[in-house]
Amino acid sequence: MQTQYENDQQLLNATAIAVRQAADLLLQRFKPDARPADLPQLLTMIEDNDVAVTAQLRESLLALRPDVQWLDDEKSRGPLPAGEWWVADPAEGNVNHIHGTTEWAVTATLVRDNVPVLTVVAEPLAAKLYTAVRGGGAYLNGQPLHVSQKPSLAAALVSTGQATPGEGKLAYSKIGQSVTAMLEHALLVRMAVPATMQLVQVASGQLDAFWQHGNVLSGLVSGALLVTEAGGQITDWTGQPWTLSSPNFVASAPVMNGQLVAVLKNI
Structure with a gap:
């Protein structure tokens, strides 16, 4: 019998493919010279990105685990009801994206009984893919990540x-x-x-x-x-x-x- 970690690791690999594909779609929509003229245009551009990318990301992730519940409301606050949830942001940093700056990504995290257990963050503009499984370490493009050790x-x-x-x-x-x-x-x-x-x-x-x-x-x-x-x-x-x-x-x-x-x- 497989352990939960092995199952989650396999799911992470498939999730990474789905998130990377959604990030490629968001990259296609990126314009370095984009400059919203006013608040109504800004809000329209944000909504357009969300609608375009959410559909693909949601379909891909729910195909992996059809029984997992879905949350992509970027203003939602916890806790969540019991069970497994995909907490996704199809355009994390959307306001940066539509102003032609670089700090934006696509994210997806599996939350199990209110504990994050696996995550993928894709930055297609920088060709960076961050991944983690609970108990398995954190990685950038397959290389281990480590927090700062400054003491002060x-x-x-x-x-x-x-x-x-x-x-x-x-x-x-x-x-x-x-x-x-x-x-x-x-x-x-x-x-x-x-x-x-x-x-x-x-x-x-x-x-x-x-x-x-x-x-x-x-x-x-x-x-x-x-x-x-x-x-x-x-x-x-x-x-x-x-x-x-x-x-x-x-x-x-x-x-x-x-x-x-x-x-x-x-x-």
Whole structure:
């Protein structure tokens, strides 16, 4: 009898093909000189990308596992009902894509009973494919990933971002306070979207940490699994283990988690 890991590893390989094919479709739609003229055009371009890529991605993933439930609402927050779910984003970083910039991808994560167990993130413009299976490590184009080992936040490059537009004054206040606090402790602070594109850099050691107020599933589950499998630690702002119910999020190497929590816990 096969173990669950062996089953998940085989499913990961097939998932990678499906996600790569969807990413190729999104790449065909990419125009480096794209510049939306106003908000209505911007929203139309975002919707067009979502519609075009979702259909192919959903069909491919549900063909692999027809009994798995489907979630591609990029604003959805957890937890999910019991069972297996595909949590996908057909255009993660859609707003970057339609402005002709480079930080965008297609993602798909299998969540089993509210635990991410396998994920694929495809960046076709950079020819990068990130993969992870729970308990099996994290990889970029087949090469193992490892989080940064810097011991001090004073030498760290850290990042945050909005979970979604229009989050409200309370969320903006917490985001602003967290950035101000982090500026007093980290070497370099940046703010960017989407979360997944920051988290793959944490998993690869290019960024030392990422934090976010809010808990939008499609932006966090892929990166959470990649960072964990690359040797990192995922918690909320109080240092408790992160779950799909957590109100906020921190990802870093274990050695730096306590320093980040000390900065964020009272915000």
